[in-house]
Amino acid sequence: xxxxxxxxxxxxxxxxxxxxxxxxxxxxxxxxxxxxxxxxxxxxxxxxxxxxxxxxxxxxxxxxxxxxxxxxxxxxxxxxxxxxxxxxxxxxxxxxxxxxxxxxxxxxxxxxxxxxxxxxxxxxxxxxxxxxxxxxxxxxxxxxxxxxxxxxxxxxxxxxxxxxxxxxxxxxxxxxxxxxxxxxxxxxxxxxxxxxxxxxxxxxxxxxxxxxxxxxxxxxxxxxxxxxxxxxxxxxxxxxxxxxxxxxxxxxxxxxxxxxxxxxxxxxxxxxxxxxxxxxxxxxxxxxxxxxxxxxxxxxxxxxxxxxxxxxxxxxxxxxxxxxxxxxxxxxxxxxxxxxxxxxxxxxxxxxxxxxxxxxxxxxxxxxxxxx
Amino acid sequence: xxxxxxxxxxxxxxxxxxxxxxxxxxxxxxxxxxxxxxxxxxxxxxxxxxxxxxxxxxxxxxxxxxxxxxxxxxxxxxxxxxxxxxxxxxxxxxxxxxxxxxxxxxxxxxxxxxxxxxxxxxxxxxxxxxxxxxxxxxxxxxxxxxxxxxxxxxxxxxxxxxxxxxxxxxxxxxxxxxxxxxxxxxxxxxxxxxxxxxxxxxxxxxxxxxxxxxxxxxxxxxxxxxxxxxxxxxxxxxxxxxxxxxxxxxxxxxxxxxxxxxxxxx
Numbered sequence: 267x268x269x270x271x272x273x274x275x276x277x278x279x280x281x282x283x284x285x286x287x288x289x290x291x292x293x294x295x296x297x298x299x300x301x302x303x304x305x306x307x308x309x310x311x312x313x314x315x316x317x318x319x320x321x322x323x324x325x326x327x328x329x330x331x332x333x334x335x336x337x338x339x340x341x342x343x344x345x346x347x348x349x350x351x352x353x354x355x356x357x358x359x360x361x362x363x364x365x366x367x368x369x370x371x372x373x374x375x376x377x378x379x380x381x382x383x384x385x386x387x388x389x390x391x392x393x394x395x396x397x398x399x400x401x402x403x404x405x406x407x408x409x410x411x412x413x414x415x416x417x418x419x420x421x422x423x424x425x426x427x428x429x430x431x432x433x434x435x436x437x438x439x440x441x442x443x444x445x446x447x448x449x450x451x452x453x454x455x456x457x458x459x460x461x462x463x464x465x466x467x468x469x470x471x472x473x474x475x476x477x478x479x480x481x482x483x484x485x486x487x488x489x490x491x492x493x494x495x496x497x498x499x500x501x502x503x504x505x506x507x508x509x510x511x512x513x514x515x516x517x518x519x520x521x522x523x524x525x526x527x528x529x530x531x532x533x534x535x536x537x538x539x540x541x542x543x544x545x546x547x548x549x550x551x552x553x554x555x556x557x558x559x560x561x562x563x564x565x566x567x568x569x570x571x572x573x574x575x576x577x578x579x580x581x582x583x584x585x586x587x588x589x590x591x592x593x594x595x596x597x598x599x600x601x602x603x604x605x606x607x608x609x610x611x612x613x614x615x616x617x618x619x620x621x622x623x624x625x626x627x628x629x630x631x632x633x634x635x636x637x638x
Numbered sequence: 639x640x641x642x643x644x645x646x647x648x649x650x651x652x653x654x655x656x657x658x659x660x661x662x663x664x665x666x667x668x669x670x671x672x673x674x675x676x677x678x679x680x681x682x683x684x685x686x687x688x689x690x691x692x693x694x695x696x697x698x699x700x701x702x703x704x705x706x707x708x709x710x711x712x713x714x715x716x717x718x719x720x721x722x723x724x725x726x727x728x729x730x731x732x733x734x735x736x737x738x739x740x741x742x743x744x745x746x747x748x749x750x751x752x753x754x755x756x757x758x759x760x761x762x763x764x765x766x767x768x769x770x771x772x773x774x775x776x777x778x779x780x781x782x783x784x785x786x787x788x789x790x791x792x793x794x795x796x797x798x799x800x801x802x803x804x805x806x807x808x809x810x811x812x813x814x815x816x817x818x819x820x821x822x823x824x825x826x827x828x829x830x831x832x833x834x835x836x837x838x839x840x841x842x843x844x845x846x847x848x849x850x851x852x853x854x855x856x857x858x859x860x861x862x863x864x865x866x867x868x869x870x871x872x873x874x875x876x877x878x879x880x881x882x883x884x885x886x887x888x889x890x891x892x893x894x895x896x897x898x899x900x901x902x903x904x
Contacts, residue, residue, distance in 0.1 A: 613759075613762075615762045624704055624707075625704075625742075625743065625760075627707065628704070628717050628718060628719070628743075628760075629719075629760060631716075631717040632717035632718075632719030632720060632755065632758060635716065635717055635719070635720045635755065636719075636720075636754075636755045636756070636757075636758075
């Protein structure tokens with residue numbers, strides 16, 4: 267079984283190689299998706315491979331001419347990768363209306379890479395409006411037409427339903443993986459968990475699912491480390507490997523997360539009994555809580571509180587991606603909610619291209635000493 | 639007699655404190671060379687010389703500060719947050735808030751009984767409002783760092799420095815000077831801008847008296863005064879300002895030594 271785990275970890279370390287391998291074997295189109303909440307089912311049903319673009323650790327050079335240093339480091343890295351040719355295997359890009367940085371990067375993209383096909387997925391801001399579902403269903407129809415031009419194949423209802431089933435299974439398996447981490451943290455390291463999540467962002471789902479199904483029962487039984495001293499929940503956009511490593515070095519363990527590149531991707535299922543596009547729209551409209559989605563009830567604090575209770579977590583770490591406005595506006599609300607609930611909360615700030623972790627280590631260590 | 643030692647390795651300076659029986663400060667040494675230099679070794683050697691002790695007579699040593707992880711001559715390492723808390727209550731038992739401004743870090747720490755850390759906040763994004771900020775400003779003005787405090791006190795019409803960024807604030811300072819504003823008024827404005835930033839940090843954890851101010855910047859009376867006005871409460875600047883973290887580490891070291899001894903007896 268160890269080699270099954272290695273399959274995921276190797277893939278996670280070599281996304282470009284894996285995506286090229288798929289492209290060569292399937293002769294299909296690769297669709298690059300900016301974060302977050304892309305209806306991957308539609309792309310899959312059109313016979314293309316959806317690949318999430320979450321930036322990465324690359325030295326920012328040419329992107330500096332388009333996006334200033336005080337812009338989100340994820341979109342800066344995405345822009346840089348396109349300049350460097352890293353995304354050459356990508357045939358089309360999807361820009362959702364997640365935040366100002368992504369929307370404006372889409373405008374920059376249109377000028378800087380005008381030859382590259384691009385679709386703007388402008389979500390309905392008010393998800394509670396009666397017209398939201400109708401609007402989103404229509405938007406998805408436009409998306410299908412755009413994909414058809416690009417890939418030459420149309421996602422019909424039968425193909426959509428099949429993809430929906432595949433992704434529902436995927437989300438269920440990823441939820442079980444999260445459950446293992448919470449109930450049996452001795453089963454896998456933070457590094458392994460990150461690798462599994464990262465591989466899920468670009469591997470074809472049927473392949474991913476069939477291997478994960480084999481792996482899960484083994485993971486439940488696996489014991490590779492001691493019971494953790496401090497149980498933590500991470501919230502934010504994403505957690506770089508270095509941070510997870512420092513937390514574990516200090517005797518902590520992540521038992522659950524509310525990360526955009528993490529558990530937020532696998533919440534809510536798509537109804538398989540109704541018209542596929544309407545079902546996909548309804549899933550999006552029922553998602554939450556997330557800083558990038560309209561949420562007048564401000565449910566993230568209470569959500570984190572119940573997540574801590576369910577997973578017997580001692581504290582929450584808020585990992586703020588520098589200059590992420592949606593997250594920064596959420597923070598004070600969460601802070602007040604968790605203070606009331608008596609749950610300790612640490613705020614740390616990161617950038618994707620960080621090279622020095624000394625000050626972060628101090629904050630994390632002081633927090634762990636405080637909890638001890 | 640039991641001697642314990644605390645070594646605080648900062649970004650700019652290294653501090654060492656030797657403590658007798660967890661109660662009496664025997665020696666302190668501050669060397670202006672921080673992590674990545676021979677500063678820590680020199681601080682330890684200097685403190686040992688002042689205490690007339692050899693390294694083998696130190697029962698337990700705790701390292702803290704930015705360079706604690708790579709320093710290998712200590713029995714244990716602890717974060718500077720915990721050490722500043724412990725040092726603060728050693729110097730002022732009623733301390734409930736510590737404001738520490740070092741070379742690259744500014745921290746506000748909320749304390750419970752015995753110096754236990756209840757909460758803390760640190761500067762984010764950049765070094766504005768830290769010791770390094772003051773150094774850059776002193777350089778731009780052409781005055782030694784140590785004279786800024788006294789200079790600012792002569793101000794009659796404080797200028798406003800609005801930039802939070804060190805680089806932009808520097809050019810703001812230069813343009814104020816170019817506009818013939820008095821140096822002392824500009825200095826007072828610099829102190830005020832630090833106070834504004836630090837006060838925000840303190841409010842994030844909630845102010846509770848008594849408030850201790852430590853770290854190199856606490857030696858600047860102008861910043862202390864500006865901060866007292868902002869926070870509307872007096873600040874206590876303790877005897878061991880810069881060495882507070884090392885002192886806390888030495889206090890921890892004594893507690894650890896005693897705990898180990900008890901475990902041996904059992």
